[in-house]
Amino acid sequence: xxxxxxxxxxxxxxxxxxLELRCxxxxxxxxxxxxxVQSPGQGLQLLLKYFSGDTLVQGIKGFEAEFKRSQSSFxxxxxxxxWSDAAEYFCAVGPFGNEKLTFGTGTRLTIIP
Amino acid sequence: xxxxxxxxxxxxxxxxxxMTLQCAQDMNHNSMYWYRQDPGMxxxxxxxxxxxxxxxxxEVPNGYNVSRLNKREFSLRLESAAPSQTSVxxxxxxxxxxxxxxxxxxxxxxxTRLSIL
Numbered sequence: 001x002x003x004x005x006x007x008x009x010x011x012x013x014x015x016x017x018x019l020e021l022r023c024x025x026x027x028x029x030x031x032x033x034x035x036x037v038q039s040p041g042q043g044l045q046l047l048l049k050y051f052s053g054d055t056l057v058q059g060i061k062g063f064e065a066e067f068k069r070s071q072s073s074f075x076x077x078x079x080x081x082x083w084s085d086a087a088e089y090f091c092a093v094g095p096f097g098n099e100k101l102t103f104g105t106g107t108r109l110t111i112i113p
Numbered sequence: 114x115x116x117x118x119x120x121x122x123x124x125x126x127x128x129x130x131x132m133t134l135q136c137a138q139d140m141n142h143n144s145m146y147w148y149r150q151d152p153g154m155x156x157x158x159x160x161x162x163x164x165x166x167x168x169x170x171x172e173v174p175n176g177y178n179v180s181r182l183n184k185r186e187f188s189l190r191l192e193s194a195a196p197s198q199t200s201v202x203x204x205x206x207x208x209x210x211x212x213x214x215x216x217x218x219x220x221x222x223x224x225t226r227l228s229i230l
Binding site: 009041044045100101105106 | 117153154155156157158161171172203205218219220221222223224
């Protein structure tokens, strides 16, 4: 069965600092990988997705993620965070086929001035 | 662009009461989903529908029923609410013709915050 682990429940970074959110997955083949962001009181919004090809994918709002098969990871990065990036971030894995999309438990990001 | 609209946004119920959560999408999407979100547990799938007239159980279907009334609407019903069903409920939709064509991202509503006393 597939699974997703986000080891960091809560991360605090200073505005302007760099950010990396960790995501590890377990799946027997090459998965489809997603990062979603949830602002307070709102639904989830897709940041980026990886299906194949270039292992470094660019998303919206200046985010990027790198797929590393050897480490079963798909970490989310941003060079310089803005106060508006404060939100909860979810990694998700979905295999090709008819199995369900599995979400991680989320990482809450706090930005300090 | 409305996207995915959920009603109501907030609701408080007493144990044993029934309620239907409504979801509608205006993107002509084939697949629709209901999730619940609980602290520390991420999103868990309750039910999904790959097309009008079809529904399938997800990870946590017990205590819920769904109805895909037409292509736009997918409702979630709690027949006899229990405190364990206190949660935030999200509806989502995607273009996927098979519910789990993962190359089609899911679009989410803003959620329904449900408290059961």
